[in-house]
Amino acid sequence: MSITTSPLSDQRPPRRPDFGLAQVNIVLLLVLFFLVVGTIVETDELSVDLSKTEDLPLERLPRPLLLIAPDGTWALDGQAMSAAEVAEALSAPAAEGQPNAVYILAPQDLPADSLIAAMEALVPTGRAVSLVTLKDKGAAP
Amino acid sequence: MAASIPRRRADGEGVLSGDLTLPPSGDQGTIVGAPLPEAPPPLARSIEPVRIPDPRGPRRAAFALTPLADVMFQLLIFFMLSSSLAPYALIPLGAPSAPQSTNAPAEASQGGGSASRVIWHVSAGEVRSGEATLPLASLRDVVDALKAEGLEEILLFTTPMATTQDVATVLEVVQVANVARVRLIGRPKG
Known part of the structure; x- marks a missing residue:
């Protein structure tokens, strides 16, 4: 017994593959790439000329970020705060899924005394303090 | 002389003939025979179109990808502008006392x-x-x-x-x- 197709099947044009599907796939991959590789930072945080390191492993840059401007002012996650306000804000427990830490963005020409003063101000918060540096692969060892 | 003309059936399905008799010329004011029915409905309204089932089944509606592509592009532009690809490294300073x-x-x-x-x-x-x-x-x-x-x-x-x-x-x-x-x-x- 042979099955014959309906002659009506020839009347409908063959469906062409949609270009939009491939376009969405590529864009979705790019979105995932920037999600994984990128770190969301404020505009002011990008303006800081960070200290450079060569041998440390790459790390993500989660929040909270404490920006120490060259003029000595502080900004926690983009909001200008005093030292007392930063200590108070960081005294609250970290959000779920976030490490109990604080990351310092300090200019490389900032006096070391200011850096140590910032560390002392962060002591009561009980959070792990890390200094953010920029990995310089091109620098000579 | 009576003439016989074809006449449509009331349901429009076919044609009947011979059931209408026109009077001879000169006596046009009188119609002899069965009265004409009401105005028949048009043919196109009364006949159901013939539907042959498609052996391939009903055709599914295509998923609209244009809004999805728009949203994806907006997300891409957002992450491209807001994220930084700078290779950061961290130096743990601990909690000094x-x-x-x-x-x-x-x-x-x-x-x-x-x-x-x-x-x-x-x-x-x-x-x-x-x-x-x-x-x-x-x-x-x-x-x-x-x-x-x-x-x-x-x-x-x-x-x-x-x-x-x-x-x-x-x-x-x-x-x-x-x-x-x-x-x-x-x-x-x-």
């Missing part, structure tokens, strides 16, 4: 020549250890040599000339050398 830091110099000076502890003063581009002054570029070799001799702790004092970059350089070398402990000691205020 001010009282211990202020007491550390006296303790270290009393301990003097302990081989497992060294006292460094970091300045602009160099580190002073006692009478010796070491450039930061050669610090890695020194730390490796001290590590081989059993170095366990470094007391790192900052001078007014020291910058964050100098401190970061020293801490990086120490961290890579896996020295057990580093104490970063600032200058007393005032």
Whole structure:
């Protein structure tokens, strides 16, 4: 017994593959790439000329970020705060899924005394303090 | 003379003939025979179109990809503009304790020549250890040599000339050398 197709099947044009599907796939991959590789930072945080390191492993840059401007002012996650306000804000427990830490963005020409003063101000918060540096692969060892 | 003309059925399905008799000419005011029914409905309305089932089944509606592509592009532009691909590295500074830091110099000076502890003063581009002054570029070799001799702790004092970059350089070398402990000691205020 042979099955014959309906002659009506020839009347409908063959469906062409949609270009939009491939376009969405590529864009979705790019979105995932920037999600994984990128770190969301404020505009002011990008303006800081960070200290450079060569041998440390790459790390993500989660929040909270404490920006120490060259003029000595502080900004926690983009909001200008005093030292007392930063200590108070960081005294609250970290959000779920976030490490109990604080990351310092300090200019490389900032006096070391200011850096140590910032560390002392962060002591009561009980959070792990890390200094953010920029990995310089091109620098000579 | 009576003439017979075809007449449509009321349901429009077919044609009947012979059931209408027209009077002879001259007597046109009288219609003889069965009266005409009401105005029949048009043919197109009354006949149902013939539907042949499609052997391929009903055709599913195509998923609209244009809004999805628009949303994807907006997300892509957002992440491209807001994210930074700069390769960051972190130097753990820990949670310093001010009282211990202020007491550390006296303790270290009393301990003097302990081989497992060294006292460094970091300045602009160099580190002073006692009478010796070491450039930061050669610090890695020194730390490796001290590590081989059993170095366990470094007391790192900052001078007014020291910058964050100098401190970061020293801490990086120490961290890579896996020295057990580093104490970063600032200058007393005032």
